[in-house]
Amino acid sequence: MIPGDADAELRRLADDPSFQHRDAALRAIRFRAGGDVADLVAIEDDPHPCAMTDVVFAMAGSKRTWLNWVPMPGEAICNVADEVGSRRAQGEDMGLIRLALSAAEPASAITAANRVMGEVELGIGDFPAPDIRVPLRRGRYAVWRYDGTDPVPAVAAPSAAAARVLHEVGGEPWASPLSGYVQAAPLGELPLNDLLGLLAHLPGPPDTPRWEYLNQSTPTYWFRLLQPWVCLGLLHHASHEPWANSTRREVLIDLALGIEDWTADAALFALVTAAYRERELRTEVHDLVRARLNAAASAPRLVTIEESLAHLMLITPGCTADDRGLATAVLERAAQVDDTGEDTDDAPPPPSQAGKRRWWQRRG
Template identity: 70%
Template structure:
């Protein structure tokens, strides 16, 4: 976050007669009150964009899921891993030989938990339909997971040491906004595709910084949740000379979004939404992709652990319609989350 009082700073900018982007600041305030993504789009589409419009965008999205931060893991296996890590940090000698889940959870979540807990016998009670192991769309040229029976296995080779070092450099801190995150992730785009996919599936340990050492004592699985959006932002910079419709970066991100049910799915959609803010010509396609993935989650008829994060993402997708907004709000209400109500008009002095 740029400031702890984003609302106050936006009000100050909106009333500053010398500030060239007063309307953008007003739009930022409207978004924070009403949650209409059209206000965010208006900030990005300012006829005279500059560094300050990016600042206004960051203020507008402060503390909002996906705009300013990646949702925390919601899976039972990760909650258990975080609790075990917290107890160990307090000095408890916690040894875990077996964990049991009533139903399968995303591959990345289970691997993240293993990274935190250590070797553990993870028992899965069921794979209810639609089977989490089956991609939503076939065929897919890019996949990071396959299943050996009930156990997820990386379908790509491990990343190079240089790729891990680059991820640590880029992802040492969180982003003020998805737009600044896109810029920060540019060095990742210089990596070979195999390295980028390897980072997604093999989950390197966190950077050795004070921030991540602190989080390791309470929510160590969060690094593994965060690293995939970083890598997917990096994918947006991969082979940039390729025309978007036939590009490797588009194909890979869509394959991940509609592959096996995983954190990589909403991470890939997040990158596409980021691109949509920057590229108006692709907004319709991205909106359709996000809505399609949300519909699949809602229609599954079973627990989908990324459903809530997909709903949050829908609400910040350019082109989000009234129907999309209502669908996302219904999902969030079911999860006990109350997003801001839409309002028709706000006035500022």
């Protein structure tokens, strides 16, 4: 368990002469103050790793994006779905007959919204370049295809047993990616078709007090969260296969460089987790994260996962000053957007759902 005040606990450990991992505690303090991923990597690379170094790693990442929690959905369609779901949870008989977006949003976001609202007539005004439907690199594995403007699962639905395992594994958040990796092991025992099916068909949340509460305010969040859990499970798939030629590596890279979607940053998150555990993976994983962030940052349109990718870049082993500069610029640019969706300076419009046109029509 992570203490309520991680900073105070880390200072206590760093000042305790009897604590065997004082250097790790000092590195954690430095990471929390300065954000240099080298300090985080040094904790995992402790010459005498044990359960306590994992706890220090978790405290270092406490309340940090991707290290302790998955980013909230930022898409316009999810904002609408959360409002509809919240009103329904409060007893309001709210329905929609149609919904229109000025531009396409990720397939997973659209599917998550439909799972919350029910099927509605959806109109998409445009697929601006680069077309969200076109992968960065076409691989063998994909979980989405498009029927014109409509995203459709490209894989079969998962079994009921697979959904039960997902609920057992993902019902609570992870303390850190490292503990999440261990927690996701039962998912790795599922057939590959079930894992891919979970990513696209998006089963509903567990029937627990935590998710009953979240469903009253942000019902789309479960669908955003479940995909990183499944991708952590993919790290365990056919673990006997050498990484370089493994199915798990091929699937995760194909998803990471596939269409612009939540599955892309979920797969990258799993790869970053693997890079912490295995030093020899770090160069390749770093290059994959940077390639996806480059594509998002260079797009002359809104990319709803760009901020998520920037946060991921900042925790990727091997993150350089140049990587950090790009990621920080993305996050600072997004923060400059005011409530109307307009920039506060003359820079190009940043990626944010704030300026996204959206409208809906209620039933009755």
